[in-house]
Amino acid sequence: MDFPSHYEIVVPQSIENDLAQLNANAGALAPLYVDIGGEANLSTYRTPDGKSLLDLCATSSLPNAALVLLNQGFSFHAAGNNLPPRHQWNHNHGYCGECSLIVAGLAYGQYMSQYDARELASGSQCKELLLGINGHIALEKMHLQFEKWQEEGANAFLSWIKAHVQQGHPVAIGVYMNQNQFFGTTDPDAGDDEYDHIVPITQISDNTIDYNDNGLWGDDSNPQYYFNSPLTAFPANREEANAPSGPIYSLSDETLDYGVAILGVNDLKNETFPVRILTNINDEPNEIQDHSEARPLPSPVSLLVCISRLTPGVTYNVYEYDDICSIPDSDFNNNSKGAKCTSISINSGSNYVFTRQITSDETIAFRVVQKEQSRVQE
Numbered sequence: 001m002d003f004p005s006h007y008e009i010v011v012p013q014s015i016e017n018d019l020a021q022l023n024a025n026a027g028a029l030a031p032l033y034v035d036i037g038g039e040a041n042l043s044t045y046r047t048p049d050g051k052s053l054l055d056l057c058a059t060s061s062l063p064n065a066a067l068v069l070l071n072q073g074f075s076f077h078a079a080g081n082n083l084p085p086r087h088q089w090n091h092n093h094g095y096c097g098e099c100s101l102i103v104a105g106l107a108y109g110q111y112m113s114q115y116d117a118r119e120l121a122s123g124s125q126c127k128e129l130l131l132g133i134n135g136h137i138a139l140e141k142m143h144l145q146f147e148k149w150q151e152e153g154a155n156a157f158l159s160w161i162k163a164h165v166q167q168g169h170p171v172a173i174g175v176y177m178n179q180n181q182f183f184g185t186t187d188p189d190a191g192d193d194e195y196d197h198i199v200p201i202t203q204i205s206d207n208t209i210d211y212n213d214n215g216l217w218g219d220d221s222n223p224q225y226y227f228n229s230p231l232t233a234f235p236a237n238r239e240e241a242n243a244p245s246g247p248i249y250s251l252s253d254e255t256l257d258y259g260v261a262i263l264g265v266n267d268l269k270n271e272t273f274p275v276r277i278l279t280n281i282n283d284e285p286n287e288i289q290d291h292s293e294a295r296p297l298p299s300p301v302s303l304l305v306c307i308s309r310l311t312p313g314v315t316y317n318v319y320e321y322d323d324i325c326s327i328p329d330s331d332f333n334n335n336s337k338g339a340k341c342t343s344i345s346i347n348s349g350s351n352y353v354f355t356r357q358i359t360s361d362e363t364i365a366f367r368v369v370q371k372e373q374s375r376v377q378e
Contacts, residue, residue, distance in 0.1 A: 083107055083170060083200065085212035085225040087283035089114055091290040097121070097129035097172070097198040099214040101138060104170035104200070104262035108144060109275025110365035111303060111358070112324060114284060115295050120324070125293045131174050131198060131258035143266040143327045143365075149173075149259040154235035157257040162204045164261035171201040173211075173259040176241035176250040182217075188239040194255045199227075207231055215283070217248055265367065268330035273316065273368040278304040284360045298361035307344075307352045307368050315371040316352075318342045324363050332369045343371055 083106065086099040098117035105112065121129035121138035129135055132150050139146045149160055157173075164171050174195025179185045203210040208228050215223035227249060235253035240246060251257065265272055280302035288296050310316060319339040321327050328335035344352055358364055 083202065084278065084282060085200075085214060087215035087223065089284065089287045090216070090220075091288050092118075092125050092292070093128045094197075094216070095128070096214045096216065097131065097135055098138075100172035100198050100200045101129065101135065101142070101262070104172065105142060105144065105365075106277045106279070107170050108262070108265050109277055109305070109367070110142065110265075110324065110363075111277055111279065111301075112142075112363040113295075113298075113361050115288065115361065116324075116363055125288060126291060129198075131172065131195075131260055132256070135172075135260055139260070139262065141325055143324065143329060145263040145266055147261045147263060149261075150256055152256055154251050154253040154257060157251070157259065158204070158209070158231060158234070161201055161209070161259060161261075165201055165204050169261045169263055171259060171261045172198055173201060173251070174198055174257065175211075176236065176238065176252060177216075178246050178248050178250070179242045180244045181246075181248060185242070188242050190242055191238065193238065194252055195258060197249065199249070202226070204231075209234055211249075213249065266327075266329040271330065271332055271369045273310060274308045275366045275368055276306045276308070277366075278306075280304075286360075295361060298359035301358050301360050301362075303356040303358060303364070305354050305356060305366060307366075308350060310346055310350050310352055312346050312348050315343055315345045316368055317371045318344055319367045319369075321365045321367070322363055324365055327365055327367065332367050333371070339367075 083103050086103055088099040089095040095114040095118065098114040098121070101117055102112060102114065115125065117138055118125055118127075118129055120141040121127075121134040127134075129138055131148075136146065136148060147164070149157060151157070161171050161173065175197050176191060177196040179187070179190035179196075183190070197213065197216060199211045199213050201209065201211050208230055210226065210228050212225045213223075213227060215225055217227075218224040229247060229249070233247065234251045236246070236250035237252070237254045241250035241252075281299075284296070285299055286296040288294070307316075307318070317333060317336075319332055319336055319341055321339050323338065326338050346352055356364065
């Protein structure tokens with residue numbers, strides 16, 4: 001079978017000069033970049049007749065934007081781990097940890113519901129996924145490589161985060177919520193001693209750290225998502241974190257800090273090629289009921305799947321799994337039982353992009369390897 005909506009991508013010479021002039025400021029489409037030997041932010045791109053990318057797409061959806069660009073001949077890639085945010089369910093103590101790991105999974109070619117991420121971590125919808133408790137259990141079952149942080153020392157923790165972000169690794173950390181601003185409490189010690197919330201890091205520099213909060217702060221119909229904190233002001237004790245004039249989120253500087261960096265898929269023999277998924281919606285609109293174990297009704301989801309670092313003329317096997325726990329960690333061609341397999345090749349460029357229609361309660365994961373032989377160990 002052939003994948004629908006397959007695009008071989010070549011950057012048109014006619015637009016290279018325009019693209020070279022674009023800046024890299026963060027914007028609504030910050031995770032999507034043109035690949036012309038550098039990074040050009042597409043949120044500011046204009047066609048010769050003055051239309052913006054959003055005009056072209058008639059939507060702010062990243063996958064739809066990407067499809068328009070691909071049809072025009074653009075190539076794209078992710079810059080660092082600047083990934084689109086997810087919108088968490090708030091019932092059952094909140095699904096922030098689940099969303100944070102789903103974001104990481106999408107960066108490595110796999111999608112699942114918040115319901116299933118929690119099921120992997122705890123086996124119950126009333127027991128949330130927590131860093132330092134069961135988050136690593138979920139990652140192991142997702143067949144993702146990871147490195148944990150569970151130590152005191154906020155400055156050392158920030159250095160650890162920066163090292164991973166610079167390598168493009170998704171990182172999730174525990175942060176304090178400002179209990180006064182969220183709930184109006186005047187108790188300076190309100191909240192958890194170590195962390196209240198889990199967030200994915202998007203960028204970090206020598207001076208600031210950027211993260212998204214899974215849609216927790218603000219109007220639920222139009223959350224803020226993105227936050228930027230000065231590194232010098234981000235660490236705080238519990239009382240400082242709850243100050244009425246304090247920031248919305250802070251990092252504990254007096255207890256253990258918790259974080260996890262997701263390094264990639266389990267691939268013991270270095271066989272796989274990068275796969276990234278974008279979704280046309282960033283939430284599961286039918287939220288689980290509070291104190292319930294029942295899975296909510298699913299909704300349609302469109303996936304844009306991009307396989308990269310391919311070589312023209314080489315044949316690859318794309319394995320598609322609907323059971324995350326059944327994914328092998330090596331010898332994918334010889335351990336393909338239970339997976340759908342499609343062979344692909346490209347004539348030019350280095351990417352293969354296709355779409356897939358699923359429902360939000362489905363799990364889907366991709367692994368891509370050469371058809372005839374494994375990659376040489378790098």
